[in-house]
Amino acid sequence: MTGLDRVVTEALARVADDDVHVERLLAAARAGGIRHRRRRRVAIVAGTAFSVAVAGTAIALTAALLPTTADGMPAAPPATIAAPSPAPSAKSTTAAAPPKMTAPPLLPPADGPPSALSDPAQVGRPWLVHLGMDALPFPASVVQYHTSADGEWVMIQGGSMLTVRLSRGTTDFEPLTGAQRSVVVNGRSGTFAHDSRSGDGTLRWRLANGLWLQVYGQLDEAAALAVANSVRVDRTYRCAVPFRLPSVPAGTKADSCGMTFFGGPSRSTATTIAIGASYVKFTTERGDGPATAAANETLGGRPARVLEHPGDGGRPILEIQIGMGGGTTLSMVAEGSYKGSAVRELAATLQWLGGDDPAAWPDNPLPNP
Structure with a gap:
């Protein structure tokens, strides 16, 4: 199961009592990502938010x-x-929409x-x-x-x-x-x-x-x-994220940025950087996830769950999940011709700001303008 699959599953679970039009939503979400993968292999960006259907x-x-x-x-x-109006759903649960x-x-x-x-x-x-x-x-x-x-x-x-x-x-x-x-x-x-x-x-x-x-x-x-x-x-x-990357490989460039707002104070962010022919996507989500419970490495003094596995076309993908405290998880997904040591270094040197106010987050998380 990839990070996207986990996000989709968790998002659907949030509204499990509602009628969820899964086929239509996943098709739209993946279509949005595929458009942005014509020249890059990382960005199914829409999966986080729009696998949720509230009827x-x-x-x-x-x-x-x-x-x-x-x-x-x-x-x-x-x-x-x-x-x-959605079709009646036979599913019943006490979870609040x-x-x-x-x-x-x-x-x-x-x-x-x-x-x-x-x-x-x-x-x-x-x-x-x-x-x-x-x-x-x-x-x-x-x-x-x-x-x-x-x-x-x-x-x-x-x-x-x-x-x-x-x-x-x-x-x-x-x-x-x-x-x-x-x-x-x-x-x-x-x-x-x-x-x-x-x-x-x-x-x-x-x-x-x-x-x-x-x-x-x-x-x-x-x-x-x-x-x-x-x-x-x-x-x-501004499209803002709650962290800074003070040290990045030479030639690193911003690729995309996204902010997702759910009903109430909950939000998530997603940004992708390009390092030569590789891409690293950073996603912040509410919830601790498996990062601390199943940690297998320590990066920057934080417990991290690190997993490398085949992705599209069999090429490897490196996934890192870190519990940042305060009920938030930072996920990183690297694709392309990445170096595992460089991706781990990004995770280890990342400066976490956290908080719920995007106005307090940096104009640019990268050290270069």
Whole structure:
């Protein structure tokens, strides 16, 4: 069982009393990761958050209205989105369902860097988030932000699942599947596609500055336009993690960063660094996991569970889990042409900050800007 498999299993267990659409969720999660593995072998990033499905009765929701702006951002009248009612579940348990968020979680603001609206070249910097929303389209159990050189996305999980993407191109976007028609998103030409078989709707449009945006989920045209109304790219936030890496091999670069918010105070983070032709992904999760109970090494004075095993195509993967105290586990997964000694050194020298306030976490965990 890989680290991803454990995360998926634990996430599903959190909402074991709810109706979980496993096939659809895992397909979406792995599709998101596969897009980012076209050039790298580490990043199934979406698995942590969006293997969780929290079902509920149909709820009528209205997206927030934005003023019309000259840049082509949406300001059409809001529409109503109904979260689909799930099929009855025979499973019964006394576990409480996690609370739901009714407003977007707060990311720490970035002071200084321009927004994607004023400088499209800013999109693709892993420590910065430019894609935001003024309102959630439905109460959400999970909201995940992800940024990499390929672009940015926000995934929202509640009674339904929704993805909003921002990029300089459309290569990694979900395809426009089904019947298509031209639409107008606040004066900008766009395309809405609806697949009658799956119920999936895809709204894609281009801003005046050349950036592309897309809304994807089980939406009709009116609902997709309503979601587009709340999308913002005129603000800049930080993607932050609760640690620093004061010593890294020469040439180490940031590859991606993600922050996942669950209902209530719980959150997790994920960031991947590139070291030549190898990649190391760092994930922080609530829970102590097997790190302390099954430790087989000591790294940086901390008990660690270290396991090396074959991965995709038979190439080795190195997994390290460390209990950081305070009910948090740090997981590291190395793939590619990594050196085990170098990965262990990263774990041993890592400076753990912890805490629950992302605003107190560093702008960049790497020693280089």
